[in-house]
Amino acid sequence: MWKDWVRPFVRPLPQWSVVAVTPPQRAVVASLRWGKAAADVTTDHTVASLRPLTIATSLDAGPHPVLEYRDRTSGRLLGKLQLLRTATVSAEGSTLALYHVAAGGHRCLAWPLRPWNTWLQNRLMRNGNASPHSLMAPMATQQLMIAYLCPRPVVLVSVDAPGHHNLFPMDLIGPLGRSGLFTLALRSTNVSVPTMREQRRIALSCMPAAMKDAVYALSVHHKQPLADWTALPFPVRRSRTFGIPAVAAALRIRELDIVHSEEVGSHTLFVGRIVSEETLTQDAQLHHTAGFHQAWRRRRGMPFSEARSA
Secondary structure, eight states: HHHHHHHHHHSSHHHOEEEEOOSSSOOOEEEEEEEEEEEETTOOOEEEEEETEEEEEEEOOOOEEEEEEEEEOOOEEEEEEEEEEEEEEEEEEEEEEEEEEEEEOSSOOOOOOOOOHHHHHHHHHHHHHOOOOSOOOOHHHHHHHHTTTTTTTTTTEEEETEEEEEEEEOOOOEEEEETTTEEEEEEOTTTTTHHHHHHHHHEEEEEEEGGGHHHHHGGGGTTTTSSSSGGGOOOOOOOOTTOOOTOOOEEEEEEEEEEEEETTTTEEEEEEEEEEEEOOOOEEEEEEHHHHHHHHHHTOOOOOOOOOOO
């Protein structure tokens, strides 16, 4: 028992928790606040870049709003990000606002464990042993974890063109509800970026949590294209309109028509419209959330289900 009590004081919480959530997630509400105004942006904000850490939304919330995350059931504030508007993006008659993250904090851990856990995590990141977001400074990674208080779904992105086939995982994705647009922020070094900008058509496979290991194994294809669709360890099926190979065991398959793309810091922001959506089955989808968020929910007896491989 004493080991369970002392562990958080000598070892940091995991930065990320891999969880199984039935979409759409309804556990957390995100709100933008500026002046005396406020608006629900749970389905209207995404991460547009990691360096600098940038949030995209189709809501004009002024030059320096605050993005808050609250538990939907209790209304308790879980964390917030202070934003600074830096640019706008015009696409399909809509204007999207880009906000750099200036500061942030969370309330998922009590004092003094909160700053102590942050220090332990930052030390681990500086030693190069922890974060998959290696291009980010530790403080920016802490702010990114706050953005993941809203659990982020994981999809596999299919790219299919003459001489180039690929399938790789992403979670920097999501709708910008007021505009009807959908964005993906893909590191500009990804081998498929030029093809996606040229072809302007992709398919997104929403992945069951039970396929976690198969999804992560495809991370290698951020750097190298897929040799052939038959090389995959699972069957594919053609998407409804574009005929792009997608995962046959996916929960849903969305086709995206890319209407705009541009570099935003370290990433290329793809803006598109959903052309079709096929719901194939109902099940929990692979999601990522912050480790301190899962710890907060576990202490209250309502943790997300952990994603486990079949």
